[in-house]
Amino acid sequence: VLWGIHKSCHGFFPAPQHLHCQPLSGAKTSRWNDYDTPKEFNFASDVLDYWTQMEKEGKRGPNPALWWVNDQGDEVKWSFREMTDLTRRAANVFTQTGGLRQGDHLALILPRVPEWWLVTVGCIRTGIVFMPGTTLMKARDILYRLQVSKAKGIITTDTLAPEVDSVASECPALKIKFLVSDHSRKGWLDFRSLIKSASSDHTCVKSKTMDPMAIFFTSGTTGLPKMAKHNQGLALRSSFPSCRKLLQLKTSDVFWCLSDPGWITATLASMLEPWTAGSTVFVHHLPQFDHNVIVQTFFKYPITQCLAAPSVFRMILQQDFTSLRFPTLEHTCAGGEALLPEEQEQWRRQTGVLLYQVYGQSETGITCGILRGMKIKPGSMGKAIPPFDIQIIDDKGNVLPPDTEGNIGIRIKPTKPIGLFMCYQDDPVKTAEVECGDFYNTGDRATMDAEGYIWFLGRSDDVINASGYRIGPTEVESALAEHPAVAESAVVSSPDLIRGEVVKAFVVLTPQFLSRDRGQLTKELQEHVKSVTAPYKYPRKVEFVPELPKTITGKIKRNELRKKEFGQL
């Protein structure tokens, strides 16, 4: 440890009631309350540069803004000052070298490398809309995203560059490709060397709070992923006192979020939330999940807070570690899928740290949770976090009484809360479909008790939530359809002890494959899906059936298959 991280260390903010961030520009002395919506807001200039100024004035401790490590013993520690310098350079690389402009779309497909933070903030500085995606994607996933978003630029590593090159000719809007690598590649601009030579002189755009900032791809029941577009307000929400009460971060905190950088959780918890509080963002490269590495990391580094999918905690708890008493860990949160009360209790027993639940979607960010210090009701995902007004609604948007099952709805009328997605890009029909009376209908089922605690029950549609990944059945079915053995298939959710749910495919075989060994065919189909689309979507369970249950109009009754999986039929 090169610098002090101690539980006694005080943050910059003197007391919880002052947990707010004052913008450098604009209303210098006013604090943003839970409902404020300033006309202009930019995370880079209003938050990141604020902390740079605090560092310069000696008002922030020596902790880095970003602390990145990998398994080879490499470390990167950047202060806020360095972040400001480097992200200004990134902004210049995008606009001056890349020719990108405010409002252009940039596909961001990077693993957990320090450049991810330069790209995101560089985009925010210029108003370029970044679109994070997981590096598990294959050429067809990338092609779809580039085409549907009309992305002008892409930034990725040399692992994925050949996949991009294999489809680039089908993406007429794509003008510029940036490579994050130590090697060069024909047709690609070398981001690392451009950053070194770029000027750090850059004026941040004066973005309006309602200007677009990012697009997250989210899986739906029908068709391919939708583009949930967020404005700069997503970042502003992190500075609301209510949102800050969720984690009560201090400048001395070292926050580790294990989400893949392709998901909204990473944008929120690996960047916006901790930096709003002036905390340290901790990152382990972690190219593949490894519970041993995670546990060692908690012992080795002074991490004080952590957010991960419940599957991560579950996978750690299922191992036989001699001790999980981490020296500096104070607070842990789980989100992205359901968490069982037994798991919360087991985590508390073994680590001595409480495990809090948070809930959100790509469309919403974190909307509900157990605020730090709030009473935990095991199994509940907590209460609505202002400015969100969450109610349990019926299919017409009527608010249901306590303890009644319904859809989780977020009030959007008369005022749409800041932080909620703007729309599904270029898809007014799907945007309208999720509006239900005065509410945005999340599609998640739950009940709310008399104290406002929400209890998650499941999806109202066919979307599968496997270890925190939301997977649309159509994506998997269309990948399966490409294999000659598959006449047709139906993909549904199936219960799983570790991942909560997994993808299960019911497959009707083509006549020429009927005599083939089923075990071998299962492996072949799984490998096939892994090879044509992001591997987290592959069916971990496969069942061969003579036919699929269908409605009179020929629509597959996935609901029937799912209920059978969960033992309800």
Ligand code: BCO
């Ligand atoms: O199980 P198999 O070995 O057959 O296949 C696995 C992996 O091995 C493979 N894979 C993973 N990384 C790879 C790779 N193959 C090649 N190259 C790589 N780099 O892919 C298969 C599927 O992986 P998986 O992710 O389902 O399982 P894995 O690797 O055991 O990881 C487990 C988890 C829990 C770490 C992972 O599933 C995970 O990170 N889940 C959380 C997702 C998440 O962050 N969701 C949040 C979404 S945003 C949201 O909910 C809004 C909240 C505000």
